Amino acid sequence: xxxxxxxxxxxxxxxxxxxxxxxxxxxxxxxxxxxxxxxxxxxxxxxxxxxxxxxxxxxxxxxxxxxxxxxxxxxxxxxxxxxxxxxxxxxxxxxxxxxxxxxxxxxxxxxxxxxxxxxxxxxxxxxxxxxxxxxxxxxxxxxxxxxxxxxxxxxxxxxxxxxxxxxxxxxxxxxxxxxxxxxxxxxxxxxxxxxxxxxxxxxxxxxxxxxxxxxxxxxxxxxxxxxxxxxxxxxxxxxxxxxxxxxxxxxxxxxxxxxxxxxxxxxxxxxxxxxxxxxxxxxxxxxxxxx
Amino acid sequence: xxxxxxxxxxxxxxxxxxxxxxxxxxxxxxxxxxxxxxxxxxxxxxxxxxxxxxxxxxxxxxxxxxxxxxxxxxxxxxxxxxxxxxxxxxxxxxxxxxxxxxxxxxxxxxxxxxxxxxxxxxxxxxxxxxxxxxxxxxxxxxxxxxxxxxxxxxxxxxxxxxxxxxxxxxxxxxxxxxxxxxxxxxxxxxxxxxxxxxxxxxxxxxxxxxxxxxxxxxxxxxxxxxxxxxxxxxxxxxxxxxxxxxxxxxxxxxxxxxxxxxxxxxxxxxxxxxxxxxxxxxxxxxxxxxxxxxxxxxxxxxxxxxxxxxxxxxxxxxxxxxxxxxxxxxxx
Numbered sequence: 108x109x110x111x112x113x114x115x116x117x118x119x120x121x122x123x124x125x126x127x128x129x130x131x132x133x134x135x136x137x138x139x140x141x142x143x144x145x146x147x148x149x150x151x152x153x154x155x156x157x158x159x160x161x162x163x164x165x166x167x168x169x170x171x172x173x174x175x176x177x178x179x180x181x182x183x184x185x186x187x188x189x190x191x192x193x194x195x196x197x198x199x200x201x202x203x204x205x206x207x208x209x210x211x212x213x214x215x216x217x218x219x220x221x222x223x224x225x226x227x228x229x230x231x232x233x234x235x236x237x238x239x240x241x242x243x244x245x246x247x248x249x250x251x252x253x254x255x256x257x258x259x260x261x262x263x264x265x266x267x268x269x270x271x272x273x274x275x276x277x278x279x280x281x282x283x284x285x286x287x288x289x290x291x292x293x294x295x296x297x298x299x300x301x302x303x304x305x306x307x308x309x310x311x312x313x314x315x316x317x318x319x320x321x322x323x324x325x326x327x328x329x330x331x332x333x334x335x336x337x338x339x340x341x342x343x344x345x346x347x348x349x350x351x352x353x354x355x356x357x358x359x360x361x362x363x364x365x366x367x368x369x370x371x372x373x374x375x376x377x378x379x380x381x382x383x384x385x386x387x388x389x390x391x392x393x394x395x396x397x398x
Numbered sequence: 399x400x401x402x403x404x405x406x407x408x409x410x411x412x413x414x415x416x417x418x419x420x421x422x423x424x425x426x427x428x429x430x431x432x433x434x435x436x437x438x439x440x441x442x443x444x445x446x447x448x449x450x451x452x453x454x455x456x457x458x459x460x461x462x463x464x465x466x467x468x469x470x471x472x473x474x475x476x477x478x479x480x481x482x483x484x485x486x487x488x489x490x491x492x493x494x495x496x497x498x499x500x501x502x503x504x505x506x507x508x509x510x511x512x513x514x515x516x517x518x519x520x521x522x523x524x525x526x527x528x529x530x531x532x533x534x535x536x537x538x539x540x541x542x543x544x545x546x547x548x549x550x551x552x553x554x555x556x557x558x559x560x561x562x563x564x565x566x567x568x569x570x571x572x573x574x575x576x577x578x579x580x581x582x583x584x585x586x587x588x589x590x591x592x593x594x595x596x597x598x599x600x601x602x603x604x605x606x607x608x609x610x611x612x613x614x615x616x617x618x619x620x621x622x623x624x625x626x627x628x629x630x631x632x633x634x635x636x637x638x639x640x641x642x643x644x645x646x647x648x649x650x651x652x653x654x655x656x657x658x659x660x661x662x663x664x665x666x667x668x669x670x671x672x673x674x675x676x677x678x679x680x681x682x683x684x685x686x687x688x689x690x691x692x693x694x695x696x697x698x699x700x701x702x703x704x705x706x707x708x709x710x711x712x713x714x715x716x717x718x719x720x721x722x723x724x725x726x727x728x729x730x
Contacts, residue, residue, distance in 0.1 A: 145516065193692055200695075203459055206515055207652070207695040210461070210645070214688025222681050329641070333523070336516055375527045378520035385517055386505035 112244040117366045118359065123251040123320065125358020126258040127153075130313035131335025132342065132350035133265065134306030140282035140345040141302040142194065144205035150332030151216035152182045152310025157323035158224045160315045161231045171234065179311045185216075186307025187300065196285075196299045213329055220325035228322035231315075250319045257316045261309060262351055269347075278302055282345065330374070337381045343391030353391065409577045412660055416573065420566045424559075434558040434630075435670050440565030441627050442666035446651045447572045447659050448619030454656035455585055456612045457592035458507075459515040462522025463647045466495045466617045468529060468639025470624025472536060475545045475634055484548045488625040495621025499614045507609040514613070522644050529636035541635025548629035561630045568626065569663070572619060576659030579615075588612055646672065649687060652694045655703025664702045 131149055138146045156178045163174035193208050194200065200208065234253050239246040268275035280288040281298045289295050314323065338357045342349025360380065365373040384392070427433050445467055452458050460466075470491040477487035498521075506517050529536050536542065548555045548564060555564050579585045588608055590598040595605050628634050646669060654665025679686050694701065 193696060198696075201457075203457060203515070204695045204699070206459065207648075208692050211688040211691025211695070214645075214691060215685050216688075218682060218684030218686075218688060221684065330523075333516070333519060337520075371531050372527060375524045375531075378524045381520050382502065382517060382524075385513060 113366070115243075115245045117362050119245060119247050119251060121359035121362035122355060123248075123254050123358070124362065125338075125355035126254045127313050127317045127354070128334050128338040128357050129258050129351045129354025130261060130309050131331060132338035132354045133261070133347060134309040135332075135335050135339040136342075136345050136347055136350045137278075137302045137306045137309075139339070141278060141285075141299050142196070142205070143285075144194070144200070144202045145209070145336065146303075146306065147206060147209040147329065147332050148189065148212040148216060149209075149306065149310055149335055150328035150330065151213050151220075152186060152307045153314035153317070153331050154220055154323060154325060154328045155182050155185065155216065156311025156314030157231065157318040158220055158229065158314075158325070159311075161229045161318060161323065162224060165229075165231065175315045178315055179308050182311030182314075183304050183308045187304050190300055190303040194299075194303070196295050213332065217326055217328055220328075224325060226325065228324040229318075230322050231318035233319040234316075248320065250316070254316045254320070257312060258351070258354075261312065262347075265347060274298070274301060334377065337377060337384075340381060340384060341392050346391070349391055356392065406581065409581070413570075413574055413577070416660070416663065417570060420570065424562060428559065433562050437558055437561040437565045437630055438627075439666045439670040440562065440567075440569040441623050441630060442647075442650065442669050443569035443662050444565075444572045444623035444626070445620045445647060446654065446662040446665045446669075447569075447576045448616030448623075449647060449651040450654070450656050450659055450662045450665075451576050451579065451619075452612055452616040453651060454658070454661075455580065455588040455592065456609050458609060458613060459648065460518040460613075460616065460644075461515050461648065462518035462520070462525070462641075462644050463616070463620050464639045464641075464643035465518075465522040465525035466499065466620035467624035467627065467643075467647070468525060468634075468636070469495050469498060470621030471628040471634045471639070472529065472542070472624075473621075474625035474628045475542050476535070478546060478629075479542075484546070484629060485550050488548070488622065488629075491625040492618050492622040495624070496614050496618040499617030500610065503610045503613045507606050507613060514609075519641075519644075522641060526636055526640045529639060536636070539636055541633060543633040545628050545632045545634070547632075548626065555629070565626060565630065568622070569666075573659050573662065576662075580659060584608070584611070645687065645691075649691060649694075651701075653690070653701050655701030655705075655707075657700040657704050657707065661701055661703035668702075 131153060134149050134152070135146060138144070138149070159178035159181055160171075160174045163169040163177055164171050169177070189212050193212070194205055233248070233250045235249045239248050240252070241247075269279055270276075277288065277293045278298050278301065280291070280293055281295060281302075285295055288298070334357065335354075338354040339345075339350050340353070341356055342351070342353025357377065357380075361373060361377050364376045368376065423436060424433070427436060445463065449460060449463055452460055473491035473494045474484070474487045477490055478484055482490070502517060502521055503514075506514050530539050532538075548561070555561050587598070587603045590601065590603060591605050591608050598608075599605050624639075650665035650669040650672075651662065652665075653668055654663070655661025698704065700707070
């Protein structure tokens with residue numbers, strides 16, 4: 108019988124990795140809702156964000172906020188270039204062809220990251236010291252709070268964006284019906300570009316805040332993308348509240364599984380969960396998929 | 399299409415050329431160390447034919463096909479280790495791959511195409527971590543060695559030359575079967591499903607069952623190829639059946655051409671040449687793979703075979719309508 112402290116510790120770890128999955132899943136759902144395809148390069152933005160911040164902050168001594176901002180900007184620019192060159196709506200790629208294109212982009216990013224930043228996993232120091240916070244007997248890394256906070260702020264900003272701004276409402280319209288949105292004069296090309304750029308920025312943000320907790324390695328991107336996809340499927344692909352809930356759920360389930368079932372097969376369990384989910388609830392745990 | 403018999407004649411000509419090429423290549427490279435690499439090419443052809451049929455006929459993608467290949471290889475190695483005759487082990491390994499595909503496919507193929515792509519990716523990763531982690535069965539990352547050569551009813555395929563005939567004989571059979579399937583009623587039903595699922599369903603085609611059949615068949619080909627692979631190289635390890643090999647198989651299928659089963663032969667030949675090409679690229683190998691993936695899906699959706707077809711179609715039109723300025727009808 109595991110004791111309560113251990114359980115709480117595992118839950119805290121689960122919510123931390125869950126927040127990261129949620130950020131990636133948000134990007135996944137954003138691109139899928141507007142463009143109708145899966146972006147397997149989503150995890151590469153996470154890696155790029157982390158690696159650039161590390162290179163600027165640890166390597167060149169650039170102040171952390173500046174380094175982080177630069178990393179987000181680079182990721183967004185790379186995302187925009189990729190989207191414009193290969194994935195913009197006027198190309199009318201089939202979802203399958205788009206998937207293969209993003210897979211190719213993931214390879215290019217992975218190879219580029221290896222050449223620029225090397226093969227060794229790299230670390231970033233914690234934003235506010237290594238001393239953990241103690242809540243009762245449970246030790247929580249302060250970085251976990253940064254991660255959860257980032258997710259909270261990002262979700263709130265997205266929510267405001269969708270509710271209050273023209274661009275946000277136009278994006279929701281495109282997600283519901285691309286043809287209908289075009290009929291009322293919404294420029295699908297701009298919205299698709301905006302959704303892709305936003306998801307690249309979200310990915311980079313996730314990479315920056317998670318870097319102090321896990322080493323960042325050039326070849327982690329695809330695994331992260333798949334985790335984000337699993338989270339998005341759990342919440343119902345294309346749904347934004349679903350992406351957050353799905354991410355947190357996946358993080359919890361994975362860490363509880365690793366603690367109480369098997370840590371060696373942690374990833375395998377998550378993938379198995381995905382297969383079972385697609386089998387029994389293809390619309391996600393919380394609702395129906397959009398497309 | 400002009401005349402119903404014509405595609406059949408072209409297929410027969412291509413099969414004859416293929417058979418002749420197998421014999422001539424053997425005569426040229428007999429005794430050369432390359433014959434072993436060519437045998438590998440035959441084995442890859444079998445697996446890639448499955449992928450070409452899956453993607454070309456039904457529009458599905460498998461991102462984890464090396465896992466089916468690996469299941470075939472490991473099942474064969476383990477059963478032969480348990481004193482099964484190689485042929486029986488090979489059949490069982492093929493069946494196991496097929497059953498796994500059916501188990502994955504039944505729930506998923508009612509959904510849209512991308513779901514299968516991601517699910518096969520997940521399946522590939524699960525298989526990889528099991529091959530690595532289940533040490534009592536697979537011996538883990540260090541792999542299994544001493545796999546005996548293939549044999550049928552007392553005849554042992556003892557050397558690379560014998561493996562060459564085994565692999566290319568099987569590959570010829572698979573390409574022939576694929577070409578027949580392509581022109582059959584079922585193949586045309588699959589094409590209809592690829593073009594428009596709702597229209598196909600309206601024509602009383604069972605969409606889910608059609609997709610399941612082709613997915614199971616492609617896994618069977620991969621498992622069969624994996625089994626022969628284990629007997630050919632005598633040593634297998636998880637790293638050969640991971641994510642990168644899966645992508646290499648898909649890349650070979652796309653590059654060779656998914657518009658005809660013959661594309662698989664070109665793809666397999668590219669795949670065995672690949673180590674020699676990419677060794678000079680060193681660290682740029684991954685980037686090169688990525689760029690090729692992007693370019694092929696954007697600009698050459700039918701691969702090498704498609705380009706060759708285009709050249710022939712162009713030559714035929716040029717012969718038929720001499721003089722410039724004649725309006726060219728789109729091919730097929």
